[in-house]
Amino acid sequence: MLDKHGIARRIAREIKDGMYVNLGIGIPTLVANYIPDGIDVVLQSENGILGMGPFPVEGTEDADLINAGKQTVTLLPGSSIFDSAMSFGMIRAQKVDLTILGAMEVSENGDIANWKIPGKMVKGMGGAMDLVACARNIIVAMQHVNKRGESKLLTECTLPLTGVRCIKKIVTEMAVLEVLPEGSFFLAERAPGVSVDQIREATAGKLKVPDEVPEMTV
Amino acid sequence: MLDKHGIARRIAREIKDGMYVNLGIGIPTLVANYIPDGIDVVLQSENGILGMGPFPVEGTEDADLINAGKQTVTLLPGSSIFDSAMSFGMIRAQKVDLTILGAMEVSENGDIANWKIPGKMVKGMGGAMDLVACARNIIVAMQHVNKRGESKLLTECTLPLTGVRCIKKIVTEMAVLEVLPEGSFFLAERAPGVSVDQIREATAGKLKVPDEVPEMTV
Amino acid sequence: MNKVVKNAEEAIRDIADNMTIALGGFGLCGIPEKCIEALVKKDVKGLTCISNNAGVDDFGLGMLLQKKQIRKMVSSYVGENAEFERQMLSGELEVDLIPQGTLATRLLAGGYGMPAIYTPAGVGTEIAEGKEVRKFKFNGMEKEYLLEHAFEPAFSIVKAWKGDSAGNLVYRLTARNFSPLIAMAGKVTIAEVEELVPDGELDPDQIHTPGIFVHRIFEGKDYEKRIEQRTVSPKNA
Amino acid sequence: MNKVVKNAEEAIRDIADNMTIALGGFGLCGIPEKCIEALVKKDVKGLTCISNNAGVDDFGLGMLLQKKQIRKMVSSYVGENAEFERQMLSGELEVDLIPQGTLATRLLAGGYGMPAIYTPAGVGTEIAEGKEVRKFKFNGMEKEYLLEHAFEPAFSIVKAWKGDSAGNLVYRLTARNFSPLIAMAGKVTIAEVEELVPDGELDPDQIHTPGIFVHRIFEGKDYEKRIEQRTVSPKNA
Numbered sequence: 001m002l003d004k005h006g007i008a009r010r011i012a013r014e015i016k017d018g019m020y021v022n023l024g025i026g027i028p029t030l031v032a033n034y035i036p037d038g039i040d041v042v043l044q045s046e047n048g049i050l051g052m053g054p055f056p057v058e059g060t061e062d063a064d065l066i067n068a069g070k071q072t073v074t075l076l077p078g079s080s081i082f083d084s085a086m087s088f089g090m091i092r093a094q095k096v097d098l099t100i101l102g103a104m105e106v107s108e109n110g111d112i113a114n115w116k117i118p119g120k121m122v123k124g125m126g127g128a129m130d131l132v133a134c135a136r137n138i139i140v141a142m143q144h145v146n147k148r149g150e151s152k153l154l155t156e157c158t159l160p161l162t163g164v165r166c167i168k169k170i171v172t173e174m175a176v177l178e179v180l181p182e183g184s185f186f187l188a189e190r191a192p193g194v195s196v197d198q199i200r201e202a203t204a205g206k207l208k209v210p211d212e213v214p215e216m217t218v
Numbered sequence: 219m220l221d222k223h224g225i226a227r228r229i230a231r232e233i234k235d236g237m238y239v240n241l242g243i244g245i246p247t248l249v250a251n252y253i254p255d256g257i258d259v260v261l262q263s264e265n266g267i268l269g270m271g272p273f274p275v276e277g278t279e280d281a282d283l284i285n286a287g288k289q290t291v292t293l294l295p296g297s298s299i300f301d302s303a304m305s306f307g308m309i310r311a312q313k314v315d316l317t318i319l320g321a322m323e324v325s326e327n328g329d330i331a332n333w334k335i336p337g338k339m340v341k342g343m344g345g346a347m348d349l350v351a352c353a354r355n356i357i358v359a360m361q362h363v364n365k366r367g368e369s370k371l372l373t374e375c376t377l378p379l380t381g382v383r384c385i386k387k388i389v390t391e392m393a394v395l396e397v398l399p400e401g402s403f404f405l406a407e408r409a410p411g412v413s414v415d416q417i418r419e420a421t422a423g424k425l426k427v428p429d430e431v432p433e434m435t436v
Numbered sequence: 437m438n439k440v441v442k443n444a445e446e447a448i449r450d451i452a453d454n455m456t457i458a459l460g461g462f463g464l465c466g467i468p469e470k471c472i473e474a475l476v477k478k479d480v481k482g483l484t485c486i487s488n489n490a491g492v493d494d495f496g497l498g499m500l501l502q503k504k505q506i507r508k509m510v511s512s513y514v515g516e517n518a519e520f521e522r523q524m525l526s527g528e529l530e531v532d533l534i535p536q537g538t539l540a541t542r543l544l545a546g547g548y549g550m551p552a553i554y555t556p557a558g559v560g561t562e563i564a565e566g567k568e569v570r571k572f573k574f575n576g577m578e579k580e581y582l583l584e585h586a587f588e589p590a591f592s593i594v595k596a597w598k599g600d601s602a603g604n605l606v607y608r609l610t611a612r613n614f615s616p617l618i619a620m621a622g623k624v625t626i627a628e629v630e631e632l633v634p635d636g637e638l639d640p641d642q643i644h645t646p647g648i649f650v651h652r653i654f655e656g657k658d659y660e661k662r663i664e665q666r667t668v669s670p671k672n673a
Numbered sequence: 674m675n676k677v678v679k680n681a682e683e684a685i686r687d688i689a690d691n692m693t694i695a696l697g698g699f700g701l702c703g704i705p706e707k708c709i710e711a712l713v714k715k716d717v718k719g720l721t722c723i724s725n726n727a728g729v730d731d732f733g734l735g736m737l738l739q740k741k742q743i744r745k746m747v748s749s750y751v752g753e754n755a756e757f758e759r760q761m762l763s764g765e766l767e768v769d770l771i772p773q774g775t776l777a778t779r780l781l782a783g784g785y786g787m788p789a790i791y792t793p794a795g796v797g798t799e800i801a802e803g804k805e806v807r808k809f810k811f812n813g814m815e816k817e818y819l820l821e822h823a824f825e826p827a828f829s830i831v832k833a834w835k836g837d838s839a840g841n842l843v844y845r846l847t848a849r850n851f852s853p854l855i856a857m858a859g860k861v862t863i864a865e866v867e868e869l870v871p872d873g874e875l876d877p878d879q880i881h882t883p884g885i886f887v888h889r890i891f892e893g894k895d896y897e898k899r900i901e902q903r904t905v906s907p908k909n910a
Binding site for chain 1: 462463464465466488511512513514515516521524525531533535536537538539540541543544555556557558559560561562563574575597608609610611612613614615616617644661662663664665666667668669670671
């Protein structure tokens with residue numbers, strides 16, 4: 001089983017040199033800490049930054065410089081600031097190569113739900129609907145099961161959708177899964193110490209298991 | 219009969235304090251020279267200027283600073299530069315209060331033709347089609363008749379149109395005319411020394427003449 | 437063209453009950469603090485507010501919510517605000533949640549005179565209900581897009597870093613966010629700035645919002661610029 | 674992310690016959706002189722060029738026209754070019770004339786991933802032939818709009834004043850014109866700059882084209898920057 005840092009570390013390996021990457025709130029934000037050396041990546045924050053750097057050193061926070069999670073951040077050399085129309089323009093035009101975001105539920109055909117629990121929690125979708133509708137390359141970072149032990153990888157999402165047929169890859173504490181075009185989760189990798197049966201048990205949607213499921217290197 | 223400076227001077231009187239004005243090539247460009255004192259006006263050039271100033275003093279021309287007629291110009295204090303999408307954005311959103319441009323033909327229902335003579339002259343419409351389609355307030359500066367003595371104020375335009383039912387006011391060497399909604403030229407003012415009959419003769423489209431036609435003050 | 441007004445009170449003098457206004461800011465970053473205070477004081481009611489967020493309980497638009505001056509919020513993200521959540525769940529407050537990029541682009545459309553735009557955001561979700569869906573090919577891929585209409589708020593209110601009497605605005609860092617779009621979309625646009633400079637001091641090449649979009653401008657004093665999530669790295673270097 | 678290439682030849686290495694390319698510039702102002710020269714030297718043929726103008730007979734795109742390298746021009750204004758007029762009237766050159774604002778907005782649409790936009794420009798004229806016409810209400814007025822599609826050129830070429838290795842660009846005065854839009858619309862975007870500065874030297878608040886839109890950048894030497902219409906005021910002050 002991976003902890004959230006393990007999930008972030010595994011996802012970081014998906015990032016290739018030269019990519020522009022948008023990181024969502026939560027585990028995705030952690031991914032920035034694990035980008036391998038020698039990989040040149042530019043982080044986009046949808047409130048209007050390219051070239052986002054780490055959190056500022058204490059005492060140097062600037063109220064005018066935050067990321068999409070409203071956290072104080074810094075800029076790296078070569079960065080740029082722009083308005084929200086241009087920010088979502090570059091997302092919509094698929095100039096951003098990779099989007100990493102969290103989810104409450106993902107279905108076997110790649111639908112995702114992450115913005116609303118009717119009657120309970122309505123925070124809004126922020127930029128998530130734009131990101132999932134536009135990005136060519138989306139990785140979901142999520143827990144395989146919820147707090148009540150119920151699978152979050154489903155045949156169909158039960159919560160209001162954020163986007164349809166858009167998720168291609170999921171990294172959980174138990175596994176790396178790919179969403180196949182015909183509509184099933186393909187088990188690509190197991191987390192260290194996790195068995196195929198455990199993953200099968202934790203996955204409510206259709207799970208396609210190859211003969212050999214390699215253990216992931218994190 | 220007015221000369222082109224007279225036409226420009228008469229049009230300048232239409233400009234009100236606080237207006238943003240786009241001036242086309244030719245006679246409209248001259249209008250800038252006759253804006254009355256105490257009238258605060260900002261000139262827009264559709265290649266991306268607000269706050270355009272006069273031609274530069276000899277020796278200070280800057281190849282990077284031209285107007286939409288490709289002439290070297292200057293900037294006034296409080297000016298701004300922007301790209302062509304924003305320039306036509308502000309035109310389309312009717313933030314520009316007044317457009318003054320030339321025409322080859324205008325029809326009695328307010329159609330205008332000024333960009334093409336089939337088989338002979340095809341320079342392109344530049345920004346004219348956007349300007350006439352978007353502006354709320356357009357004044358045409360033109361000669362009443364062409365070089366062969368034929369009227370340019372017609373029942374219907376014979377040349378390919380630039381825009382339909384968009385012209386409200388025309389200033390020629392002979393008269394100020396308004397285009398009435400039902401489709402006719404209303405003779406609002408005569409140029410000094412020009413008779414109503416002369417104007418009637420030079421106007422091929424329907425001309426509505428009030429009992430009294432004041433001579434214009436230029 | 438001198439667009440300078442004395443203060444926030446004068447700038448918002450004709451914002452009346454039941455109007456639709458748009459306000460710049462992302463979270464608490466770049467919000468028009470002074471005009472929001474003045475709206476609270478003026479106690480206009482029944483406002484429809486277009487703004488990406490709704491502030492926090494005691495700052496930003498949260499102050500208008502506390503006084504129940506807002507009838508409807510048009511936003512993309514409204515977390516971090518307990519009073520908001522209470523009013524929304526109880527039905528006191530109408531809420532129109534819109535994808536962030538759609539919000540930005542509908543404001544751009546308002547500023548650029550485009551009555552409608554197409555975006556794929558929200559296709560197949562409840563956001564798409566009742567909307568025209570249309571297929572287009574872009575970047576080698578055919579997919580479905582929603583038709584979304586331009587925003588045309590009666591008033592827009594933004595906060596900038598610097599401005600001049602001609603109404604030109606320059607924003608600082610991510611305090612820019614939605615503000616240039618909101619400034620363009622308003623039928624009347626009000627700008628409050630940290631520093632009002634003489635005409636000619638701002639570099640014409642570096643104006644984010646040209647003055648044509650701004651109708652009233654004033655310098656605000658003593659900005660609080662509250663930080664919503666102070667995140668820092670340890671001090672050892 | 675280092676996007677610096679050696680020179681124009683390297684930057685345009687894979688622009689091949691019959692491709693569609695977009696080029697910045699308004700008249701001769703802000704044109705990518707070095708890349709145009711390199712295209713002339715490379716002698717690629719059958720190009721479709723999206724550019725507001727077509728240069729003059731011996732400068733700018735006129736040089737490509739002289740060598741008959743252009744199959745089709747997509748422009749708003751093509752006056753001031755005798756060879757152009759000759760090729761067009763004789764049918765050697767295909768010409769798609771587009772209203773200037775439509776051209777700009779179709780490029781913006783390409784850069785912003787909007788497959789199509791609506792504009793009133795050209796409604797009721799020959800430009801509207803075969804196009805979808807649709808009524809919308811905007812600014813209190815109902816009128817007709819044309820549906821126009823995004824430009825997606827295979828290559829975009831722009832010239833900027835300053836740039837850095839991350840591809841960020843700053844333009845100077847009206848040399849900006851269409852260039853930021855063209856830079857965004859290209860599948861591959863090439864920028865030539867008067868001055869290539871180290872990363873971190875450009876103010877992040879003052880970037881006109883963020884580096885994400887630019888794939889290759891180089892510093893050009895000895896710009897001619899020819900003036901098309903030198904108009905001056907008398908020197909007596």
